[in-house]
Amino acid sequence: MNNATYLSFLEIAAGLVILCAIVTLWRRSLRAIVRALAVQGMALGVVALVLGLHRHDVVLVVVGCLVVGAKGFFIPTLVKRVLANEPMSRETSPLVNVPASLVGAGALTFLAYGATRPVVALVSTSAGRLIPLGFATLLIGFFSMVVRRKAASQIVGLLLVDNGIALVAFLATAGVPLLVELGASLDVLLVVVVLRVLAVQLWSKFAVLDLDDLQELHD
């Protein structure tokens, strides 16, 4: 793969990651949001694949394939299962409306570019220039966890945070040591499984899936 194709592949994939993050803010149907999440997971896997092929790093290629499988297919399927219990699969009452959220996402992207200047300067490769996109995805995930009410939206926010961090990790260091990388990926999987178990219990016993209903504990 020559340098120009490598870079344009990388740019498209990384661009797709943040685009999908913005789509999750824009769409209100939770099904569409989960679809965007699946595309984002695949794009993230492609980033690792392209980097691995470019560096002739077999481990990274394998990690890329695993990421496509886990974040592109398995986790979105699990999240979809959480939705299956919910009668209203639409985010009905976000705290911030869609246009304002999109403006917020723009502001967060600027913030990400500002905050990561030392990181980009240190990495100084062409792949390194894309690191702010990972930070922006992370911040958008944070933002959406704060402004969205549905249990499923919170899981989506958590996954956005995690995908953003994975993008930074791939671009900055071509993956931290494998053991840690695998620990981190396995962890997200487990967290989603745990959340699904909790959501099922909350729904089946107490008919709760809207976080506004989670008001029992307070001061």
Add this chain to the structure above:
Amino acid sequence: MLAFILLLVPLVTGCVAAAVGWRRWVGWLCTASLGFVLVTGVVLATLVVHRPALSEFSGALRVDALSAFMVIVIGAIGLLAVCQSVRYLEHEISSGHSSTRRATLYAVLVQGFITTMLLAVVAGNVGVMWVAVEATTIITTFLVGYRRTRGALEASWKYVIICSVGIALAFLGTVLVYLAALHAGHGAHASLEWTSLMSVAHHLDPGVMRLALALLVLGYGTKVGLAPMHSWLPDAHSQAPAPVSALMSGVLLTVAFYVLLRFKAIADGALGVGFSRTLFVTAGLLSLAVAASLLLSQRDYKRMLAYHSVEHMGLIALGAAAGTPLAIAAVLLHVLGHGIAKAVLFLAAGEILLVEGTTEIDQVKALLARRPALGGVFAFGLVALLGLPPFSLFVSELNMLRAEVNVGLGWVAAVSLVLMAVIFGSVMSHGRHMLFGARPDGEPVQKSPSLVTVPLIGALVGCGAIGVLAWPLDSLLRAAAMVVVK
């Protein structure tokens, strides 16, 4: 091999519990495994206190004085909590709230919880530390939700969501530290081993390290229960079974803080102490302020204890901000003293909930007159936790404040004293309400089971003894502080 066996024993005990199911003797076997952890901690401490760190499996496991001290903390508080779990589970089963199968799950999860905490403190690699701390979140989620009431499930939902975001930020911080190490001259040989990171600390890129440390303080700070990411803590600690609350409040918080201390040492090498001081002072004072404002009007005694943990985590953050050897030794003594006192109080609170059937402060009256043993334990626990002599928290709080004044953080010490006074006043008034008063006519004085009171009294005596006699912890605390102070 000692560190490896240390991890193996609680794990194997957990497997035995899974294989044979809950029995009374399984509970005592689990207790014995924690006794083994405590003894091993003491042995490790004597091995490393004046000598270089033990390293096993080419550095994958590494025990220095700081790790050994944390093993002792986990062993001591774990022993207390696991032996009280026997009484808790038997009561739950006999009252029909729980089945033998669920009790087995509880025992297995607690053993797993202990093992992952031990792994976090003996791992030589900061990546493995991260994996271990994250594993504690996943395991304890099911323990927090053990009772499966609506409140318990709500608490575990918040717990897992907030802590997962926090721990994800800590992962990003770890990645950035790795990135800085990659570019610090050693190139391809960079690793996440704590010792190798310490050896290149002076060459790490300051800009990247600033961002990394901020993310690490925010991320691990979530697990420590430092404001502004503390909001899971009062819910989880008030809803979990009492022995689990004791473990979480007494040790889990400080295990996360231990990891933070390791990273602070690396960042101080790269940046000097100024930057980490600012971060820790901000987090510490914010935590104290949050605890002070929410303790004033608290109506639930388990939540009162939980907010009290936020206060103490704030205090140790301030001690770490001072960062001198004296300060870090005081921080570590506080970790042990707070762990014991808080575990005793949560276990006593669990017993109060069991016999009184409420967690409302207003509904509990005249404990000292009605249940002298239990009330006495609760009263002395509060005295210890509020930092009154002879308990060790008095010594450690005094030394932390002194260290803060010595490094020019006098204003921080002054502000924290004011906030501590507010907290002291509100906890005293809540405690007075629960403890004092006359026994209603016709109600007999009720005894508490000695299985509950004897271990708790023993722990309080231990906490007092540490406060009065500096020996034998003194040299270990100094050695442990020198690990992270250069």
